[in-house]
Amino acid sequence: MLVGPPGAGKGTQAEFIAAHLAVPKISTGDIFRANVAQGTPLGIQAKQFMDAGQLVPDEVTINMVRDRLAEPDAGDGFLLDGFPRTTPQAQALDKLLADLGTGLDLVLELVVDDDEVIRRLSGRRTCRGCGKIWHVEFDAPNREGVCDRCGGELFQRDDDKAETIAERLRVYARDTAPLVDYYGAQGKLVGIDATGPVEDVTNRAIDALRSYGG
Numbered sequence: 186m187l188v189g190p191p192g193a194g195k196g197t198q199a200e201f202i203a204a205h206l207a208v209p210k211i212s213t214g215d216i217f218r219a220n221v222a223q224g225t226p227l228g229i230q231a232k233q234f235m236d237a238g239q240l241v242p243d244e245v246t247i248n249m250v251r252d253r254l255a256e257p258d259a260g261d262g263f264l265l266d267g268f269p270r271t272t273p274q275a276q277a278l279d280k281l282l283a284d285l286g287t288g289l290d291l292v293l294e295l296v297v298d299d300d301e302v303i304r305r306l307s308g309r310r311t312c313r314g315c316g317k318i319w320h321v322e323f324d325a326p327n328r329e330g331v332c333d334r335c336g337g338e339l340f341q342r343d344d345d346k347a348e349t350i351a352e353r354l355r356v357y358a359r360d361t362a363p364l365v366d367y368y369g370a371q372g373k374l375v376g377i378d379a380t381g382p383v384e385d386v387t388n389r390a391i392d393a394l395r396s397y398g399g
C-alpha cells in the first residue's frame with residue numbers, strides 16, 4: 186500500500202511499482218468509476234452520495250474494495266493507492282483482509298515536505314484546449330501561458346491554488362498522517378524520500394520492497 190500527501194506522486198509511482206511487481210494497482214477512484222459505469226448496486230449507492238456532494242460512506246467503499254480484491258487478478262497480490270485514507274478505514278481494511286485470510290505486507294510512505302508539495306502543485310498549469318498539464322518550473326512551455334502542443338490558453342485549476350493545497354495538506358495531516366503511526370506500530374511501514382526524479386523515487390521504492398523480500 187502507498188501513503189503520502191497530495192502531490193507526492195502516488196499515482197505515478199503506483200503505476201511503476203505495480204508493473205514491477207506484476208500485480209494490479211487498486212485505487213478507490215478507479216473502483217468508484219468502474220462500479221458507477223457498470224451500474225452495480227454499490228456503484229448506484231456511491232453515485233447517490235457523490236451527486237449530493239457528500240462523501241461516500243466507508244461501508245460502501247470497503248465493500249467495493251472487497252469485491253475488487255475478489256477478482257482473479259488480485260489473487261497473487263495487489264497494490265493499494267490512495268486507500269485507506271483514515272484510521273477507521275485502515276481498521277476496516279485490516280478486518281476485511283483478515284476475513285480473506287490475507288493482510289498487507291508493506292506500507293510505503295512517500296515522504297515529501299509541505300514546501301515541496303506546494304511548489305509542485307502550485308506550479309501546475311492546465312491547457313484549456315487539450316488538457317495537458319504543464320509546470321512553470323519543471324515542464325514549462327516555450328511561451329508563458331500558451332500550450333506548445335495545441336496553442337491553447339493555460340490556467341491554474343482550483344485544486345492547484347495555494348489556498349486549496351494548504352487545505353488539502355491540513356486534511357492529510359489530520360486524517361491520513363495518523364496511518365503512518367498505525368502501520369508503524371504493526372511494523373509494516375517503510376518511508377522513502379519521494380523528492381527528485383521520478384525514476385529515482387521508483388528505484389528507492391523497489392529497493393525497499395526488495396529488502397522486505399518482495
Ligand SMILES: [Zn+2]
Binds near residue numbers: 316332333334335336
Ligand atoms: Zn493544449
